[in-house]
Amino acid sequence: MIIIILMVVLPVRQIPNQKMMRLDIRQMSTNSTLSASPSKCEALFSLHNNTPKIMGVINLTKNSFNSIGKFHSVSAAVDYALSLITQGADIIDVGAEATNPGTAPQIDLAQELSMLRPFIKTLRKETNIPISVDTSKAQVMEMAVNEGANLINDVRALREENALTTAIKLKVPVCLMHMEYPHGLPTRPTPIGDIIQHVSNFLLARVKVCLELGMSAKQIILDPGIGGGSFGKSAKQSLQLIKNIKYFTQFGYPLLVGVSYKSYIGDVLNQSVEKRSAASLASAIYCMQHGANIIRVHEVEQTKQAFAILDCITKS
Template sequence: MQFGNQFIDLSQPHVMGILNVTPDSFSDGGKHADVNQALEHALRMVDEGASFIDIGGESTRPGAPEVSLQEELDRTIPVIEAVAKRAKCVISIDTSKADVMREAVNAGAALINDVRALQEPGALDAATKAGVPVCLMHMQGQPRTMQNNPHYNNVVEDVAQFLLERAAVCEASGISKGKILFDPGYGFGKSLEHNFALVKYLPELMALGYPVLVGMSRKSMIGNLLNRKVDERLAGSISLATIVAQMGAQIIRVHDVRETADAVNIVKMLNTIK
C-alpha cells in the first residue's frame, strides 16, 4: 500500500508505535507532551522496528474529556513536523477532527487513523481530499460512555457490517478501496467476551478484503482477564500481538515496539518456511 512517498508491503505484519502527545492517555499520558521528548521517543520506536508512528493528541480512554480543536492542533502538528523531518517511517494521525486531518497531512502524515470512522462533521470530505489511506475503526457509542453495557446481536457480524458500510461510504466519496484499512476497535464499546471473540474470529474480518490494523496493547481486555495493572501487561500484549500476526493482521499498534517487533519477526520467519 502506498503511504505518501513510501510503499509498505502489507503481505507481512508491521508494527505501529503509539505516540500519545496527551496528558491523560491511559498508559503513557504526559510522557511525550514536549516536542523534543516526543521526537526522541518516535526515533527510538523506529529504531526498534516500527514502520508506522501513530500520533494522537486526544485521549480516547473511557471517560476522557473532549479536547478543543486548537489544543489538538497545538499538541500534534509540531510533533508531526519534527518526526517527518527526522524519521523514516509512515506517520499516522490519530484524530476524528477534519481540520486536524488536513493540517496533519500537510505537515507530513500519510495515514488518517480515525476511531469514529470518518463520521464527524467534515471528516469524510477532509480525508477524501487529503488523498492518503484511512483506517476506519469500529466503536459502539462514544469514548466517554462506550463501556456502559455494550451490546451486540453478534459482535463479529455487527462489526463487519459497520466497517463494510463505512467503506462503501468512503468509496462513494472517492477514497479508493486500495486506501482503506479496517480496525475492529478492541476496547471501544466491547465487553471482555466481545474483545476476545474479535480476536478468535479475526480471520473473518480479514476475509472482507481490506487490510486490518489491530490495537490491543496494554488494554483492559488484558488487565481484566489476567488481573494485571497497566504496567504489568507486556506478556499479555505480546501474546495477543503474536496470535494476530500469525493470523495475518497487517499492522499491530503497540506501546512496546522492541518486544513486539521481536515477536513479529519470529512470525515472519515462520511465514518463509514452506
C-alpha cells in the first residue's frame, strides 16, 4: 500500500517525440561497419511488440542477498533452472558475482569461470531455452557463449577491459545496465539529481559507444538498474524509475527490468528480504504494463500467473 501511494505522488516524465528520438539513435549508428548479424537465439532479437519475457534468476554465489535461486552445486542449480522453465521462465539468467549492497569485492576470473562453465554446459544439454550470463568480464562472456549462452547481461554496461570488443565479436544480444558505482560504493557517494535524465544520458552514451565501435543495434537491450548499493539509487529514485519506466522505451531498444526483492521495497515497507514477494510482484506487473520487454524475477510461477490473468482480463 505504501509503495502504491508513493508511486501515485511521484511525477511521470513526459516522453519526447518518439520518432525524433529513434531518428537520433539511427544517426548514432552511421559510423557502424557491422551490419545486423543473425542471432544465435532469434527470439531475443525480436522482443518488441511481443508478450513480455520472464527471466528466471540463478545465483551461483555464496553472498547473494536473496536465498531464492542461490545454489552451491551445479546439479542443484541445473535442476532448479529446469523447474523454473517448467513454471514458465522464458530465459534463465545465471551469475556468479553478487552486486547487492554490502557484498564482498567481486570474485576473480578463475572462480567465475569455474562456477559458470559447468552450469551453462550442463543446462544447454538439457534445454534449448535462452541462457543469459550475468557477468562483466570479457573472458567469461566468451566462455559462456561458446558453451551455449545466448545473452550477455552486464551490470557494468561493457565498461570493463575488453568487454565491449568481445561482445561485438560474439554477436549475441547484450543488456547494458546503469550502475552508478561499478567498482563498489564510495565512502561519500555523490548525490544524483534528476535520476531519469541521469540514467537516460548514461544509457544513450553507452549505446553511442557500442554502435560507433561496430555493435549492431539489434544486439542492444537496456536496463535502468533499479536498486541501491552499487546501483546507486535511493528508494525514492528507484520508485521514480519504475513509475517512469515507459520513458525508456522511446529509445527504440528492448527494455529489461529487475525489481525482484530489491532494497527499495525493504526501505519503503520496512520488510526483510524474505518478506518482499508481494511487493516484487506488484512492481513487476507495473513494469510489464508500461513497456518492459524482459522482467527479471526470482519467483517465476507467481509472475507467470499474474501476467496470464492480466492478459485474460485485458482480452475479456
